[in-house]
Amino acid sequence: MRTIARLSAAFQLVDGYSKEGVKRASFLVDGAPVPFVAKPDGTYVFSNLPILSHTYQMTVPGYLPVQRTLPARPEFFPEVVILQHSPEGPLLQRIACFHLRFLVEEEPVQRETVEVMLGNPAGGLRLLEKAPRGAWQVKVAAKGKGLLFQHYRGKKTGEEVLFTGYDEGEGLFQLWKPLEQELDKGELLCPLWHLQTDGDGKAILPAIGAFLPKEDGELHFALGSKKATLQTAAPSPSLSCTIPLKEEQ
Known part of the structure; x- marks a missing residue:
């Protein structure tokens, strides 16, 4: 029997300077790692999470960490997240x-x-x-x-x-x-x-x-x-x- 995935949340991570999609992100959902699907355009998709409000912590090397809390049934997919470069990174020094x-x-x-x-x-x-x-x-x-x-x-x-x-x-x-x-x-x-x-x-x-x-x-x-x-x-x-x-x- 096929299992149908239920979309729980999706995020599109965007570089606030170049406006390009950001890859290599890691996530914690309510403080714990969970599986997700990463797409080439910087979109990350979560499926089959409990139908509750969840807090998502996002980290990408070279950027400041971001946290978002989404309701049990988000109204829009994906949630667009504009990432800020880390002060220690090379971009903000220029x-x-x-x-x-x-x-x-x-x-x-x-x-x-x-x-x-x-x-x-x-x-x-x-x-x-x-x-x-x-x-x-x-x-x-x-x-x-x-x-x-x-x-x-x-x-x-x-x-x-x-x-x-x-x-x-x-x-x-x-x-x-x-x-x-x-x-x-x-x-x-x-x-x-x-x-x-x-x-x-x-x-x-x-x-x-x-x-x-x-x-x-x-x-x-x-x-x-x-x-x-x-x-x-x-x-x-x-x-x-x-x-x-x-x-x-």
Whole structure:
């Protein structure tokens, strides 16, 4: 009798700098190794896990480790994970980065995911056409595949989008998941990053020079309801900042 595999989870690991799929990943599911299928494009598939919420820990040589918790029945496959290069790796020694340390009530934010959004209009994308709720594609004032696997957030609506494909003929970008709300023509999509802190609250924001305008940039940080804003110029290789996150007043 044939056994039919039940898809439990899938991850597509993407290099945050080159936007290429990442191979040689290892996983722990709820702290233990389990079998998975690795595909050439950096997709990893898990089957026949108990129908429960699971925590997946991902490690790849040269990258920072990542952790994701998915519900018993994930809504979308695969979950796209943007990997950050390790500070000890060769890439981050060659490009300008923000070296950040996040604090809450003077204590380091340990092993949490902090959102970073660039708020400058010059660094964002404008929608050229209205996009209805449920749409799987949008048309923005940009071309080329350099935007793929980059997160954006609507400055007005807060809608988060991730471009995973580009139709050059139509000038349309495909989305990782359908829009949860309508986006008006002219909506500004701001670049968004998800930074994983280490045990001392430190994280690195690399390779954002292409997004920053010539004038000072405005970076918005968020960890749940705790937020902070930083006015800054383009990063230098040694720029370090301490970011105290506080409840919004």
